[in-house]
Amino acid sequence: MAEDLPFDNDKEQSNINVIREIPDKRKxxxxxxxxxxxxxxxxxxxxxxxxxxxxxxxxxxxxxxxxxxxxxxxxxxxxxxxxxxxxxxxxxxxxxxxxxxxxxxxxxxxxxxxxxxxxxxxxxxxxxxxxxxxxxxxxxxxxxxxxxxxxxxxxxxxxxxxxxxxxxxxxxxxxxxxxxxxxxxxxxxxxxxxTFFQKDEYYYSSMFVDLNDDEELNAFELYRYLEAVTKLYKHYCAVHGIEENEELYLKIKIQSQGNNIWKWLKAAGGTGVAAILGMSLVGSDPTVKINKQEGFEASLKGNLFKNITEMYDNIVQTNIAKEEKELEIENNKIDLINKKRELGLLTADEVEKYQIQLVDSAQQLQLKSIESKEVDISEVISN
Missing domain, CATH: 3.10.590 (ph1033 like fold)
Known part of the structure; x- marks a missing residue:
């Protein structure tokens, strides 16, 4: 189960602390x-x-x-x-x-x-x-x-x-x-x-693959990472009643180090999707804390997997409560699973599976937040 995962989830991740809102007409x-x-x-x-x-x-x-x-x-x-x-x-x-x-x-x-x-x-x-x-x-x-x-x-x-x-x-x-x-x-x-910012009708997230010059990007790990992100994205949209969409884009640059920028619709929500992508950075500081300037504020503390799983479970329970009653769920578990799939929802086990897959593949790809690449002025002067 999520609470048994071998990660220290009690630290606070300070480098994903704000979704910046980019001013209109900025040059x-x-x-x-x-x-x-x-x-x-x-x-x-x-x-x-x-x-x-x-x-x-x-x-x-x-x-x-x-x-x-x-x-x-x-x-x-x-x-x-x-x-x-x-x-x-x-x-x-x-x-x-x-x-x-x-x-x-x-x-x-x-x-x-x-x-x-x-x-x-x-x-x-x-x-x-x-x-x-x-x-x-x-x-x-x-x-x-x-x-x-x-x-x-x-x-x-x-x-x-x-x-x-x-x-x-x-x-x-x-x-x-x-x-x-x-x-x-x-x-x-x-x-x-x-790492995170909002511009016009979209949110963005930038990360990089921390590869050495002699390292290569594993195609299967990249596939597993993208599968997990897209599955959790669709689930998040379904849970929140957001019209089904594929408005999730990836700009990727592969060189000695691979860089990528995620882009998703503002209508699809900022905090939830940012939290999903934030799991990619779970390597050292797995707790994601996100503040939206002049708007919503959300913080995921403690066990990230447990919190997100419980969040999804609670929302799922609310959204399909009427469906459970109509289908008499107590006597027909198969109908409930089928109904969830019709709504584009993952089961709790599937949510946890893709959370684990997302973190594991991101770690294998050595995916990191862009903030960690900042250098000090003294390094520039000394060089």
Whole structure:
């Protein structure tokens, strides 16, 4: 039975503590750091900035109005930068307009360290700030560059090694532009910030397969994991009277380490499905505790399997009470089982079976929460 399983289920899992709600219209930005030379300064000062100190601020402010004002901005950029490559002035002009007008408080920014070995994630915390007292310079590609006098404050969230980042963002990391919009990578970026989050009408959960370079992913274990998740998902929907659906998606990236992002309908509930996926992380801290900001709050403490099994059993008992009476269940156990199956419900034994299968396969796959991959700034500086 569930209470006899050989797991320590009395610890509290702190790294799955919030289903973050992503603000509407949030944008995502990748800000280069001159080959990593400004990474430490940006991080320690809590800010990001781009080139263009000598471009009149009014031209940037007006540059979004129409073609005439943008061309005036581009002309000023051409006269003030040393980069003579074709299109360089136009690209920087667009970046200046984006940095001034389109980046907003609450947006997410990422900055790379040297060789993009590490990526820092942060939230924009201010409008554009200008500080002409910043006079420091640095050498980059045999040119003397100035520290940005125009910047935005940033609250840094975390730093990750590039090899641990969820999602294929190689093209983004390879760009040489000072500021790049990264909206098309939004799901992957949010998935790197936390294991669980809500966006629009969907909930998401990101995890990674902690494989060494010489390890391989076992196809049968992956099959058992997916079978258990889908069975418990369908059961959860049936128990809660949610219309039968297959709105459960998986983005998966297999490389030296496999990363995946689950996605499911908001209408299918957040806490219950998150609890099911949370069982995947049972390896060291099996108790799942989930808080939904400004909404429901649920906590599964003690024996995870016993609690969830009892939760399902209680709901099943309520949902089919009328059916039990009509079928005279005391005298016809087979009819009850058949009725449960008609409703898409698993028996208590089946629920427990798939719970065990989910945890066992997740452990075999070495599935872990994304939060555990955060590194300290000291590791980046020392490298």
């Amino acid at each position: 995502y930005w990748f800000v280069r750091t001159y080959g990593g030379k400004l990474f430490d300064w940006f991080f320690e000062m809590g800010r990001v900035g781009i080139a263009g100190n000598t471009i009149p601020l009014k031209l940037i402010a007006d540059g979004i109005k129409d073609d005439v004002t943008f061309n005036a901005l581009r002309t000023s950029v051409e006269n003030n930068i040393e980069d003579t490559r074709a299109g360089a002035a136009t690209m920087l002009s667009r970046q200046l307009v984006n940095f001034y007008h389109k980046m907003n408080v609450g947006d997410i920014v990422m900055i790379p360290s040297d060789n993009s070995d590490y990526i820092a994630f942060g939230v924009v915390a201010s409008d554009l700030i200008e500080n002409k007292k910043i006079k420091d310079t640095f050498l980059h590609n045999d040119r003397t560059e100035s520290y940005p006098q125009r910047y935005r404050d940033v609250e840094w969230i975390k730093i990750m090694s590039k090899r641990d980042v969820v999602g294929d963002m190689r093209n983004l990391f390879a760009t040489q532009m000072g500021l790049t919009n990264a909206d098309k990578y939004a799901d992957f970026i949010e998935g790197n910030i936390s």
